[in-house]
Amino acid sequence: MIQLKDVSYVRLGSSNLEEAESFATCCLGLQIAERGKNALYLRSDERAHTLCYSQGDPRDQTVGFEVEDEVSLTDAAATLESLGHAVHAGTAEEAEQRKVKAFIGFRDPSGNHIELVVRPERSGRRYFASRDAGITGFSHIGLNSTNPLRDEKFWTQVCSARVSDRIGDIPLMRMSAIHHTIALVRAPQSGIQHINHQVETNDDVLRSY
Numbered sequence: 001m002i003q004l005k006d007v008s009y010v011r012l013g014s015s016n017l018e019e020a021e022s023f024a025t026c027c028l029g030l031q032i033a034e035r036g037k038n039a040l041y042l043r044s045d046e047r048a049h050t051l052c053y054s055q056g057d058p059r060d061q062t063v064g065f066e067v068e069d070e071v072s073l074t075d076a077a078a079t080l081e082s083l084g085h086a087v088h089a090g091t092a093e094e095a096e097q098r099k100v101k102a103f104i105g106f107r108d109p110s111g112n113h114i115e116l117v118v119r120p121e122r123s124g125r126r127y128f129a130s131r132d133a134g135i136t137g138f139s140h141i142g143l144n145s146t147n148p149l150r151d152e153k154f155w156t157q158v159c160s161a162r163v164s165d166r167i168g169d170i171p172l173m174r175m176s177a178i179h180h181t182i183a184l185v186r187a188p189q190s191g192i193q194h195i196n197h198q199v200e201t202n203d204d205v206l207r208s209y
Contacts, residue, residue, distance in 0.1 A: 002076045002159045004175045005066040007141055007182070008120045009098070010195055011052045013060030020053040028197065029133025029208070033123070036097070044197050045137035048099045048121035051195070061192045062105070063141055064115040065175075070102055076116050077104050083158065090115075109154050110146045111190035134204025135197045140180055142194040144187035151184050 014020040021040055024030045030042040030051065038055035041048070054060070067073055077087045090103040101119040108114050129135060145151040152171045155161040161173035164180050172180035185193040199205060 001157075002079055002116070003068060003072060004116075004160050004181075005068060006175060007138065008047070008064040008066045008100075008117050009050050009052060009138075010141060010192065011054060011060075011062040011064070011098075012192070013056035013058050014053040015056075015058060017053055017055055024051065024053070025130040027208075029129045029131040029135055030197075031128055031130055039097070041099070043123065043127055044135050045127055046122055047138070048123045050138035052098075059191070060113075062113045062115055063143070063192065064098065064100070064103070064117045064120070066120055067116050067118060070118050073102055073104055073116060073118050079158065080104075080106050107190075108143070109151050110144060112143050112192075113190075133208055134199040134201065136200055137198050139178070139196040139198035140182065141192060141196065142183040142185050144189060144191040144193050145184040146186075146188065146190070148184045148186050155182060155184070 017040055024042050025032065030044050033043045033049045034041040040053045042051040044050045067076060080087050085106045088105040090105065095102055098117065099121040100117040103115050103117040105113065105115045148169050148171060152163065155173055156163065161175055161182055163171045164174045165172045169186060171184050173182045175181045187193065
């Protein structure tokens with residue numbers, strides 16, 4: 001079984017990086033960590049980044065999950081390939097773009113692009129929001145699922161996620177003591193359905209609204 005530690009980052013294609021930056025900072029209150037070549041890295045907690053916008057097709061969407069070490073990564077690649085999932089071993093340049101030591105990429109049964117990463121960078125600087133949004137960290141993601149029952153089996157039997165709760169046929173799955181890290185939402189195609197940044201109180205939600 002592939003042991004997942006936590007959700008690490010989301011990478012989103014953007015046709016307009018200036019608009020993406022305005023939304024991420026003015027609306028969400030995220031902190032700009034770095035501007036790379038055709039890319040914008042944003043922080044929401046102690047990590048070097050949790051969200052990256054890159055110039056390109058908005059349909060290009062990736063979720064990264066952390067695993068323990070490179071042995072775990074090699075074992076995960078072998079497991080996925082044995083189940084018929086094509087695996088891409090990230091190059092050194094690609095790993096540098098993701099701020100990780102190493103990673104592999106594959107697609108889940110619904111076609112969502114997933115990356116497993118080793119040692120995502122932490123920042124030595126305290127997270128400082130671009131506005132007082134109350135964000136305490138990157139919490140969970142919602143993935144589109146063309147077949148939630150099938151995909152639940154993948155995330156719980158191939159990977160180490162466990163179902164905490166359900167909203168109708170939407171399984172909410174955890175990787176740690178946090179209630180859930182992944183939600184599977186029925187949809188006709190793959191994609192990221194939502195990204196959750198946790199805030200401290202209800203007042204923070206209403207203030208942002």
